[in-house]
Amino acid sequence: SRLKKELAVAPKPPAKPPAKPPAKPDPKPTSAFLGVGHIDNEAGAQVTTVHPDSPAAKAGLKEGDVITAVNGKKVNSESLGAAVTVHAPGAKIKVDYLRAGKKATAEVALVDRDAFFAARSRNESGKKQPGHIVLGVTVEEDDKGVFAFAVENGFTGQAAGVQKGDLITHFNGKEVKTLDGLEALLKKAESGKEVSLRLVRGEETVDVVVLGSSQKGGAKLVSTKSTKAEKKEAAPVKPPPEEKKEEAGFLGVGVGSVEGGLEVEIVVPDSAAAAYGIQVGDVIKQVNGKKTTSIDELKAALGGASAGATVKVNLTRKGAD
Structure with a gap:
């Protein structure tokens, strides 16, 4: 029939384009660790601290160096961490840096962050004279101060309630500005005696007193006090007092x-x-x-x-x- 003929010669519908594969999610950051504290610099990330025995220290990086690129990709203080943690622990990366204005390059073998600090904590515990407390907190330093990065179970830091991200501002009443400063204060703290910490956690300030210990499981919380920053309303601006105009003289x-x-x-x-x-x-x-x-x-x-x-x-x- 005519209907059948028209159906027989009808053009085929156009083929559908193949579906695009879903975009791959960004790789999750690894626990790779370089071992430097840093702040922003016009040329890149200026090194403020080099952790002893870290990959950076072994590669010869020093305080004051300015890291400009990782594997040829430019970095600054904000992007340096991501440029490192995109690699797996054990990977080798090329770090370009400036020292006293001169260009240099170092090959750095990254390590696992947690393993590095766990080993360091054990080594420091063994080196400490008997009676010195072990805080058991992995810290990082930046231009704002010293932050808790990880808290080891059973030691003084955990007993004090230190959390990841806390800014440690005071220890035993002394202001903490650098990692070296905190370590110096810890060396003076004797096991079995009370120590105080002040932590800033967002808008909250936490004052803690804890019985410190050099042994795992030996520290005990004594007291804790938390205060939140009050939002102060701006005082109304008073208009300046009107100048008193003197009455003009009149001759008459x-x-x-x-x-x-x-x-x-x-x-x-x-x-x-x-x-x-x-x-x-x-x-x-x-x-x-x-x-x-x-x-x-x-x-x-x-x-x-x-x-x-x-x-x-x-x-x-x-x-x-």
């Missing part, structure tokens, strides 16, 4: 121009002019040593004198000065 005469001066036509009762005996018909020739041949000159000679000010008036009366 009406005048008209005549040859050589101004003739007094009116003397206001109880005015300064009346009080000092100025009379109708007097001719004012000078005020404060200035000629007064017009009303404008009289105003200028008075100079906006305030009420109570003294002025000198030279005048003639019936031809006599």
